[in-house]
Amino acid sequence: MFDGGASRTAPFPVLTADPMGVLATLNAAAAALLPRAAAGVPMREAAPSWLVKAHERACRTSAASDDPKPPACGPVGDRWFTALAVFTDDGGVSWWLTDETARHRAERRLAEERRVGTVLNEVSGALLATLNPERCMELTARLAAEHLADAAVVVSPVLGRGLPVAVCGPDGVTTHQVLRADPEAVPDLDEALRGRLPSPATIALDPSVLPSWAVPEALAGPVTRASLTPLPGQGVPAGALLLLDTGASDGADDARPGPDFARLFATRAGAALSAARLHAEQAAITATLMRNLLPPDLSTVHGVEYAGVYRPSGASERVGGDFYDVHPGPGPQDETLVVLGDVCGKGLEAAVLTGKIRNTLQALLPLSGDHQRLLGLLNDALLAPDNPRFVTLALASVVRDGPLVRLRVTSAGHMPPVVVRRSGEVEEVPTRGTLVGAFRSISSTTAEVVLRPGETCVLFTDGITEARGGPLGDDMFGQGRLSAALRRCAGMPVDALVDHVHMLAADWLGGGDHDDIAVVAVGAPYRSASEEGPAA
């Protein structure tokens, strides 16, 4: 048994207990550490529970097995000890305790820092990916409910008359709504949303004053703790974060990260929210400005079928230097003007000029009976000294005549349109002319074309014919391949035809660089429905 040798004076607390868990001996250091411990006292009355459990475990497995026992560890008061077991001859255990408080604290801090780092990394990555303000609010609420509280509510500054709110409960279910609610209902919320809180820190709230919209139904019980954290934005406040706790998860092992973490979280969420809002605003502005530059949707006008495709050169662009329009005549007897054009250059700058040209042509519509005059006036308008660009155009004035469709077609420096006959013949329309916007005087010839039912006139830009690629990688698609392809399109509906041509060109390019592409098809309906007659 414990003979009182070295262990009595050892600088470590040492205590010995028999297999029944009754203390046999302890040294002075152990007595100082565990004031209620004495020989004959059951261990569970004097020692911390983790040590009692370790003793029971050690006696069960006993000295029989030679496996080294892992040391037990746990708190004693505000200190932290590791206990090593030494088996005695009578089956008891002598516990040697070492004070590991400093190391334990350092390890815990390290683990905590690592966890915060990981979570913060995940949060930042997730938030930065989201450029949609609504989705960003939902995500912020969801991440806050996951890492900071039982439930979280993100409130954005008032938009119009609504209050955008994203709520996430402990189940991770997130809802976004725009409420007809007054931010004044939550103390300090209005101030936080206006950026008028004196300090950006978290404010504790009285849970009893929370409005019902701020409390998700999935919460286990009444809110016992609530706080409000402003989300700082770029220049303007990005919103506010409400954190709600029921106390249900207090004392859990994976204690929540501290207040520093909440502050970091709020900073990142605020930055992400304001970036998303900025992006949404810019996208809305771009969409509005772009609306008139986008090609129109084409369909049947006065008994004639129209279809178009448009593909700007850059994969991320929406507009470019090619354009088309179909201006319906006032009545079925009047001509409809089809315009397809190509401004030299690509991208947004070229697109802006297409907008000007399209507006000018719209204003000149009453003169569209005379293509030469129309082009002459457009030429004068484009000859301004500050405009270095020019445009090539194909014009077609179209009118239905019984089962036929009659066209007057003019090319102004543009590739002549082609006609696809029912027989499969492909004819180039004999029209030639000067490009517009480069020379003081221009000229052109207009050709007349008659389409029988099922026949189509195709206007296109050089993005099709000059597409480079093909199976060998560097061939030009060319007029020959286009004509061959169109021969196989005899009798096709116009929308199928333009899609087919677009597909051939895109497949030819195989994802390579290309110029803007535009195709418009004008078709005489294959079979006339009586209600579509031109002289209704």
Next chain:
Amino acid sequence: MTTQHRADGGTDGGGSPWERVPAKVHEDLWEALRQGDEYTASGVVLDAVDAGVSVEDVLLGLIAPVQERIGAEWAANRITVAQEHTATAVNERVMAALAHHPAYRPPPPHRGRITVACVDGEWHSLPARLVAEVLRRRGWDVGFLGAHVPTPHLVADLHASAPRAVALSCSMPRHLPTAHRVVAACQAAGFPVLAGGRAFGPDGRHARTLGADGWAPNAQGAAEVLESGLAGSLPRPAHRPVDDLPHLADQEYSTVTRARQRLVRETLAALEDRFPPMRAYDDVQRERTAEDVAHVVDHLAAALYVDDDELFTSFVSWTADVLTTRGVPAESLDPTLDLLAAHLPDATPRAHRVLAAGRTALTTGLRPRPTAT
């Protein structure tokens, strides 16, 4: 002319949508599509709805199988490419007519938004349109972006409209590498992806390989997956393809893709010696052959990308069938594969394995084939 409409999505009894549409209606629609006759085709479909077939059954049990038939008839050389395109275009127009008919308009959306799009380069939009229509009828707010959607446009649309999920359609296996980029781009922006279409394999294996959040074999399945709630994970930070597909580390996919032009040229040049009838080819025939070789290289690359030999062997067998039914000697395929193997860049064991598997499929598949009728 009494009309009885079933409740939306209502399906009487058991059986597939296909069984709930009379066979004669199938034949009538097929005949109208073959003629490119939009008016008759619309009439057939609207009459079927008037006769009590639900709109969803018309979409899934009539329009979808007839579309399959269009493809099969083309493969069997019974209709031309132009006829195929015309029939498909008319079928799409019929669907649009059905959707816009006031009596069959879908309910106002009450579920949430779904974006439906085809992978960049993918022109088969009809399967995606079917999914869009079925989802609309089931109460989703659907944004249909159509065929051949440039990935930057898709991502911009997602940020603007914030859908619950993206339904991504891909029919041609050679677009799978692009599909992977699209899936990753959607997920990086925080939107889960439901993959569908023939390219992902009959069991959806390639959808799993490419890390899609879900897969469905058809429009009905897509609706079911979305109704059960496609797990939306946190946005996945942008990552490299090799993070999903460790086999890409061997660089074989990128090596073959980079060598594509050279492979096609060299194979084509050498093919004339190995396959004498080619010497009599005119320019158009030569170009067709070049396109065929380029397709073989593209499918080889796709098979390397998803590491699935079967992608390549089924493409090769299918091509042999298509060539044979057109009276083009499919015997040129085997030397093509052989020559490609000879001209492959060094250190490409997987590519050699895939080509060898293709040649085996050809020898086992070509011999017992009955002559085309």
